Structure formats: C-alpha cells, structure tokens
Amino acid sequence: MSARPTIAKARRIVVKAGSSSLTTSEGTIDADRIDALVDVLAARRAAGTEVVFVSSGAIAAGLGPLGLSRRPRDLATQQAAASVGQGRLVARYTSSFARYGLTVGQVLLTADDMMRRSHHRNAQRAIHQLLALGIVPIVNENDTVATDEIRFGDNDRLAALVAHLTRADAVVLLSDVDALYTGDPRRPGARRIDEVHGPEDLAGIQLGGSGRVGTGGMVTKVEAARIAGVPVVLTNAAQAASALAGEPVGTYFHPQGTRRSTRHLWLAHATTGQGRVVLDAGAVEAVVRRGKSLLPAGVTGVEGEFAAGDPVDLCDPAGAVVARGLVNYDAGEIPDLMGRSTRWLARELGPEYEREIIHRDDLVILEGGGPHE
C-alpha cells in the first residue's frame, strides 16, 4: 500500500518539470536527464495513467544556441530564446518518447487560453482529444508571443491551471530542490517539510527566489499547490519515479479549498486589472453579495485604458478593489453608458448596448485585496 494512494492511483496526472531539471548550465538541452524523466513518464503511461507533461526550459534551452550565458532581461531576446529552445525541447521529447512507441503533441498556451471562455473551451477540447488519442501532451506557455503585461510567467501555476483544465487527479512538480524547506536550502539550518495541510503549516516558512534558470522559486510552487484543488507533490527530477509511485518523498500538499473554475482562478490569482471601474454602493451589493452581473446603471467612473475583453478591477465608492472581471466594453465607451438603464441604452443606442458591463460568469470577487474562496 503506497503512502500516498491519491498519487499512486491517479488516472490522470499533470507532471511539471522546471528549466533546471531539463537543461545544462551551458544553456542547452540535457538529453540524459530528459531521457531519464521520459523513462518515468512512459512507465506511468504504460501502467494506464494519462500523463499531461508541463515542460519549462524553452528559454533556458535557447540560451546556448543564441550564444547567451544567462537568461536575458529584455522581452524580445527572451521571446527569441524561447522560439529556438522550444523547438529543440519538443524535438528531443519526440525522439525520447518514441523509444516507447509514444507520440507527443505540443500545446503552447497563452494566458488568454485560460481566461477567455471560448479560448478556454478550445484548449480543453484540444488536450482532451490528444489524451483520447493516446498522445502525451507537452504543455508550455507560448513564450515567443507572450508579453510582460499578460503572461503566466511561471509554469508552476500553469501546471495547477492545467490540472483544472484537464480535471487531473494530482500534480507532481519536479524542481532542482527535493522538497519544500523551512527556508532556502542553499542556506544552513533549513529543515525539510513532509506535508502541508493548509496555510497554518506555512507560517514562518521563508519562500525564496528561484535558482539559476528558473522563475518564481518556491513562491509560485506553494501558490500552485494552493490553487490546484488536487494533491500536489513537490520534489526533484531524480525522485520522479518514487513521487509518482506515491512514496513519501518531497513535500505533499493536501488539496486546499474547493475546485474553482480555471478561468476564475486565473482571473483571481494571475491577472492584473488593466484599468478600474468604480461602482456605486448598490452595484457593490449586487455584484459582491448577490452574484449579479455589473450593469451600466451601477457604474460611476472609469480609469485607465483598456479594451473590451481585458481584465479590469471593480472598486467600491471608497476606491477599494472588490472584484475583477473581463469587461465587455472599451474604456472610452463606458462614460456614455454610466448610470443608464440597459433598456434606455438599447432604445437609444441599439440592441448591442443592452449587454452588461461585466457578465457574472466573467467575474471573481476579491475581498481584502485577495481572492475570496
């Protein structure tokens, strides 16, 4: 009997590997470590589990070919490195999985694919079809076209969102560190943590930054575990086989809270509002307490430049952010609609103006500045 049956028995599992586990310090692919990891994933696949593999490393694997010795700071060079590195990574996965007669499919996601309803359904359908065809999806952010304003930035949270998207039973995060420690393990005195049940177990723990090529460090891994909605194991790639077998390696995060929709998670945890819409007290009550859509009649102000479809923050009359949502109008359109009833707008401006400012399905309530579970 495995110590962690939820991992050992998972029928669908998301495994994420960080850049440091897949690439060399010269900024090239580490073929041996990739093959060793693929050995483990292929064995699990052969045992009947559907494996969705979230692979970082595009930028790190593109450094060597571009003659760079470290991760570039500017976005354009990061995009170029990702473009070069991603192709090499997937070429390697293709041949490595082929040793087991397995086919891989590349899935490059943008933040929009998680957030916008139609994109989200599209991504979900694509991954489900790959799994139905027996293909191993290899997921990464589409770094070549991602911009700083709207990107995941780290694959830890992306893995958690992919677990929601695919309704996976568990997540395994493989890093260059074998577990969560009470402090940065590069410093003396840090102790390993076996299990995390909830925020109380994280009190006093120092979550440091990333290593040489990774992004996010422990902060994004802990955040991923918080939002995954299913058990998460964090360990290093060398212990991948043990972790997937449910052996007590690394750190086991018990699922926290209820499963929320991926889109709502993404809106709450990973986006920043591109502008602000100010609500009157009645609209705050309707949106926050009664779960209603935001109508033009309850809007008293608008700040910032945004386009229809962007995430915006909703503020109460005192200026506190109470919710975030995907807006249905450009910033410039809203002043003419504010305070008007939808019936008046439809009659005066046409039926397309009957739509709400933000539909309740595209809203997430934030209380105290953070997401309300």
Ligand SMILES: Nc1ncnc2c1ncn2[C@@H]1O[C@H](COP(=O)(O)OP(=O)(O)O)[C@@H](O)[C@H]1O
């Ligand atoms: N409390 C902590 N416990 C474990 N590792 C930590 C902690 N704080 C900081 N770290 C660092 O986080 C690093 C892993 O994050 P990162 O470099 O982003 O990895 P990856 O590329 O696998 O995503 C480790 O190398 C470790 O030094």
Ligand SMILES: N[C@@H](CCC(=O)OP(=O)(O)O)C(=O)O
């Ligand atoms: N999408 C990026 C990786 C971002 C990321 O989270 O990296 P890591 O911290 O190494 O898992 C890339 O492929 O380079």
